[in-house]
Amino acid sequence: MRIAVFGANGLTGRLLTEQALAAGHETAAVTRRPAGFPITHGRLSLVEADVHDAQAVNRAVEGADVVLSTLGVPYTRKPVNIYSDGIRNVATAMSRHGVKRLVVVSSSATEPHHHADGGFLMNRVLQPLITATIGKTTYSDMRRMEELVRGSDLDWTIMRPSGLFDAPGVTRYELHEDQAPGIFTSRADLAASLLEQATDVRFVRRAVAVTTSDGAPTLFQLLRREAFKTR
Ligand SMILES: NC(=O)c1ccc[n+]([C@@H]2O[C@H](COP(=O)([O-])OP(=O)(O)OC[C@H]3O[C@@H](n4cnc5c(N)ncnc54)[C@H](OP(=O)(O)O)[C@@H]3O)[C@@H](O)[C@H]2O)c1
Structure with missing residues (x-):
């Protein structure tokens, strides 16, 4: 699969x-900065x-069997449009090339x-507090992306992680339709859950919450590491 x-x-x-x-797939890594790509x-x-x-x-979509998106920007009070404009361009290209399967990352906070x-x-x-202040423009644009994806005729799945953290490997993450009780997701598990969707039709045309319990930080640790991180 490509x-x-x-x-x-x-x-x-x-x-x-x-x-x-x-997993043996042909993989096209789409980035603005290919020169610094470490793999x-x-x-x-x-x-x-x-x-x-x-x-x-x-050009990036041409020849693909599946498109997976982990596009994102850090919290900002400025208007955000990368999720909606970006995925609109991706969906248009997919329709043009007859590519049906799209899996995008959104957030449980939408x-x-x-x-x-x-x-x-x-x-x-x-x-x-976060959804009304520093996350407001991000989550508004994620909602626009979700609406656009739901309105498409693609075989879409919307993945909704909660607070992201870094972990040494993939764990037994949980998938729940729409919402989940947990408040953490490791990036390794989020990646694995996206890849799982590439070959699994269970959640086609559904939003899925993905959560991690094993090795999750405390809320205080997560906030310190992630929510107020600047890049
Ligand atoms: N942090 C959290 O707690 C949390 C919670 C829920 C959901 N999420 C979402 O989870 C996803 C993954 O998070 P992450 O921390 O792994 O993301 P990340 O490290 O910030 O990576 C996002 C990537 O998006 C790419 N990107 C940004 N603008 C672009 C543009 N105009 N054109 C092409 N590529 C662009 C960048 O790649 P290039 O450098 O190659 O341009 C960047 O490396 C994001 O959508 C995030 O919003 C995060």
């Missing part, structure tokens, strides 16, 4: 690229593309809800 990975140079994207290659492999091709550039996206594992701090303080 897989095109958008966001391949990101933290999750690199793991996904490695996992796809290890080399006989079945890997590097494709330079900014997702706002429709022609470059078109649909804020009570997390059974969240406690007062997560459910009553952090989630409302």
Whole structure:
């Protein structure tokens, strides 16, 4: 199978690229910065593309059987459009080339809800605060992306992780339709869950929450490492 990975140079994207290659797939890593890409492999091709550039996206999608996206930007108070504009260009290119399977990363925060594992701090303080302030523009654009994907005639799946953290390997992650009780997802598990969708039709035309329990940090550790990280 030939897989095109958008966001391949990101933290999750690199793991996904490695996992796809290890699983025997031809993998096209799509990045704005191919020169700095750290993975080399006989079945890997590097494709330079900014997702706002429709022609470059078109070239990146051509020949793929499946498109997986881990595109993202850090929290910002400025308007965000990478998720919606980027995936619009990807979906248009897929339709043009007859590619049907699309799996995108969104977030559990696009649909804020009570997390059974969240406690007062997560459910009553952090989630409302982050979704109304530093995460507001990101989650608005993720919702636009979700709407666009749902309105397409592609075989789509929307993956919704919670707080991302780095872990040494893939664990027994959980998948739940729409929402999950957990509040953490390791990037290795997120990557594995995306790759799983490439060959599994169970969640076609569905949103799926993906969560990790094994090795998850405390809420305080996660916040310190991820939510206020600047790059
Ligand atoms: N942090 C959390 O707790 C959390 C929670 C839920 C969901 N998420 C979502 O999970 C996903 C993965 O997160 P992550 O931390 O692994 O992401 P990340 O390291 O920030 O990687 C995102 C990648 O997107 C690519 N990108 C950004 N703008 C682009 C553009 N205009 N054109 C082409 N590529 C572009 C970048 O690749 P290049 O450098 O190659 O351009 C970047 O490496 C993101 O969608 C994030 O929003 C995060």
